Amino acid sequence: MDHIIRNILVFIMFAIIQNSARITNERGPKWFGIGIVRIANSVCTGLNGLEGTCYTRLQCRRADGFSSGGCAQNIGSCCVIQRTCGEQSSLNNTYFSNINFPTSVTSGGRCVMTVQKCNADICQIRIDFLSSTLAQPNAIGVCNSDSLVITGGAGPVPVLCGDNTGQHIYLDFNGNSSIDLITSTLDGLNIGRNWNYKVTQIACSCPTRAPAGCLMYYTALSGTVTSFNYGASTAINPATNLLGTRELVNENYGICVAMSPGYCSIEWSACSDSSFIVSDNDAALNPPRPLFGEDCDADFVVIPNPFFPNGTAAPSDRICGNRFPTVITYSKPFVLTVVTNGNETSTLGPDVGNVGFCLNYRQRLCTADTAIMR
Structure with a gap:
């Protein structure tokens, strides 16, 4: 008799637990929703x-x-979350902009915005230049009027100015130190500037974290990359006295592309016949053509172990000139390195017309020609 009573009690308790679980599950979506708001912060x-x-x-x-x-x-x-000059944020997806953005800044001054970690698991930030219009550099490519200087990160970021809307950079935190975005403008210039930066914080284990040495990082199978301050401009280029942008000095950074599964190589090509003007572009370089290796001792791009589409090896991994040849590389990781020296005038070299570059990339499926992979 005792064992029958015990079995009945166990059955009743099991039924109560099941009913409780059913009620909890019925309420689950609502409470889970609140949990997302309070904890996940998606x-x-x-x-x-x-x-x-x-x-x-x-x-x-x-x-x-x-x-x-x-x-x-x-x-x-x-x-x-929006912040402006003199403010800081440790929150993900913070927008930093000039005061009264999108109204332009016409006066001189210094605007400092500070990024702090969301939590201890954050290793990196991505800064998207949703809008970034500053004065053009001077005749030697130096940002002497306006500038964006980024300090506090684990790696160097070149001093930027001119038109960089649409660009982005990745930067690692240096331990728990904050990162400062410092925008300086010169008074007395009859131009309007504005800036709006979106800062995304990236966890140490996040698959979208950019590899070390990659200032720019692309994850699509194909796309377009440009050097800083490349493109159409309503400002006068002081080197040419014409409308247009200007290559910046003292740059050394990597543009990386995440290799997709099933793709063994990457092809780089010019956006147009005039979209690559990087050193040695004076009238003496006629007809327009690419240069390689030792001929590129000032400004150049580096593509490891490049091949021409016909399978012939390119003369060097260092490329400059006023034309860009389509090249393919099988070297991993996929990276293009940008190097400029400290002077963009013709007094120290034929760089007076340098505008930088616009290049297309396309990842290529693995095929029988992988025998020449390096």
């Missing part, structure tokens, strides 16, 4: 098109953000 897109973080409304107010629509089944608030 990325969301606001009504204004900007990326925010899914917070509770109280969290958003405490973060000094503004709500731009709902998230997590409208339980949470898509909180957009």
Whole structure:
């Protein structure tokens, strides 16, 4: 009899546990939604098109953000974080802009914005230049009027100026040190400047973290890359006295492409016949042509172990001139290195017309020609 009673009690307790689990599961989606808002803080897109973080409304107010629509089944608030000169943020997806952006800055001054880690698991940031318009460099490619200087990171970032809208960079934190974005403008210039940088924080174990040595990092199978301050401009290039942008001095950085599974090589080609002008572009280099190796002793790009499409090895991995030849490399990782010296005028070399480059890349499927992989 006792064992029958015990079995009945066990059955009743099991039924209660099952019923409790059923009730909990029925409530699960609602409570899970709140959990996402409070703990996961997932990325969301606001009504204004900007990326925010899914917070509770109280969290958003405490973060000094503004709500731009709902998230997590409208339980949470898509909180957009914006900061300006003299301010800081340790929150993911923070937008740093000039005061009263998009209104242009016409006066001189110094604007400092500070990025701090979200947490101890953060190793890197990505800075997207959603808008970045400063004065052009001078005749030797130096940012002597306006500049963007980024300090505090684990690696060097070149001094930037001119038109860099649409560019991006990756930068590792140096331990727990903060990273400063310092934009300086010169008074008395009759030009308008503005800037709006989106800063994304990247965890140490995140698969989208850029490898060491990669200032720029692309993950698509194909795309277009440009040097800093490349493209159309309404400013006068002081070296040529014409409208247009200008190559910047003292640069040494890597442009990396994440190798996709099933793809063994990468092809680099010019965006147009005039989209590569990197050293030795004076009238003496006629007809226009690429140069290699020792002929490139000032400014150049480096592509490891390049081959021409017909399978012939290129003369060198160092390329400059006023034309870019289509080349293919099987070397891993996929990286193009950019190097410029400290002077872009014709007084020390034929660099007066340097504008930089626009190049297309295309990853190539593994085929029978992988026998020449290096």
